[in-house]
Amino acid sequence: MNSTETVAVVVVTYNSERLLADLLSSLGPGLDGVDWHLTVADNDSADDTVDTLRRLAPDATVVEMGRNAGYAAGINAAVAKSGPFTAVLVLNPDVRLTPGCIRGLLGVLRTEGTGIAVPLLLDGDGELIETMRREPAVRRILGDAFLGAGRAGRIPALGEVVTDPRRYRAETVTDWAEGSTMLISAECWQAIAPWDESFFLYSEETDFALRARDAGFVTRFTPAVHAVHLEGDSRVSPALWALLSVNRVRLYRRRHNRLLAVAFWAALLLRESSRAVLGKAPSRRAVRSLVSPARLRETPGPHTVHGRASA
Template identity: 60%
Template sequence: MTSEEPRQRRDRVAVVVVLYNSAPLLPDLVESLPAGLTGVDFELVGVDNASPDSSVETLLELAPWATVVRTGRNGGYAAGINAGVAAARPHDAVLVLNSDVRLRPGCVAALLEGLQRTGAGIAVPRLLDADGALIDSLRREPTVLRAIGDAVLGAQRAGRFATLGENVTDLDAYGRAQRSDWAEGSTQLISRECWETCGPWDESFFLYCEETEFDLRARDLGFSTWLVPEAQAVHLEGGSGLSDRLWVLQVTNRVRLFRRRHGRVAVDLYWAATLLREATRAMLGRSNSRAATRALLRRGDVARSAPTPAAV
């Protein structure tokens, strides 16, 4: 599919969207694609993770030219992305896109320019919420000190200091192109070379931390994640943090990922800092933190982080 705007470059992008109860979100998503991909040849690949709603029918009604992959199961977000990339026709880059993202005009062309930077493998846009406010989408690598900073100061305040916060919360940082250890995964353009070198996303992370693992793995192999501020997209963002089940999955997956990359002493300290954060918030009456505290105290739950089919 070629966007309706005059083509300005020959890059071909596979736009991969995982579908799960996504039907209400798809009209605005599909409507944003032609302008968002101005000048770019693209293929839209919708991956149905056994969604119980009419996501597939809605997508095909809106975009009958789209490629649809029916996985027959809900294997999680990473599994859906991998299935979409495997089914896509030859491409120069993969655009991983949430169904609740709306591309601003020229977004993908700007991201493709960002991939031309030396060492770049992943390009991400400046993200705005539904009200036009900036979303803190850049992240620093998880460390014990940053986990402590989050527990003591909170993510927003700790993020003002590079050594203490994982979230990059300095608004000025989002006005200039820069490298990031990783970025939130709703809108990521990944070069073909990066994907082929790094391999697919890790499907053992059913939901949450799959983009963290991939971006850090890519960095380890020499492919940087770059913010391209000229590229913009709107991410409506769900309220997943309000769900006890999803919050537990997010918290325990963070500890699982840290365990994969660090030794026993560091992992124990990271687990303790994470437990401190959740326990103190549980004492403030947050039910999702109470659930996370119980899961962290059951160390086996953290090791397993069992998939939750209703979560995607």
């Protein structure tokens, strides 16, 4: 590995005070043997996040956004204020690095054709988090609806989430991966950035990874290094689940023609409706959002292209 590697560690915070001490204490061991600098973009936290950052990480650059601008905007702002780098490490505040993991991830990132490297992630109980994803497709939404995500995910044609545990035992290329822990090469960043800020939250990492793949930069997963992700609450929060569902439609509509986009929307509506009937509050909220023209309307962003089918 090149000794001149410098990693720009970027974190986006929002009322993250309780998470910071453990995150910051993991950075030194996790980045052992690597030159790095930390930049944090704070989305107008109402708690003591900023003061805690300045107390615990006095050498970090803190970018105060002045509003809750979203995850993609925070990443873009943090990278813009970072010093020179050969790679960008995007971290959620609830990630905990394990000793030496980023040095190992840098080695994977330098595999030819790789633009994004992601580690194996475990949850707070030490259980595998299924982080690898296949490109969104109508058949995969339907597979999830009729088979359930766990069973569908074992069949590449029918599942978006890779759920076969055997796939997490060897290094492999994946269409995209969840965005809590991503190491991005400077070459990939310069070719693909910025992240699309029209996705306030969710689908921004999908969009970035798929655009990177389109440009010849693959996402590579490795089980040789791992980190811990305590995970958020999108699966239990109706508002966040609804936003996730709407953004999936918006992203798909940007990348496909109108007919396929309508089919994708209908398949997702079918899946969420079937779960809403079973009394799942997040799915009920998602259904209301999916049938709302206002919620599905495109929000202008840096990669919204006039004339393309878009949400």
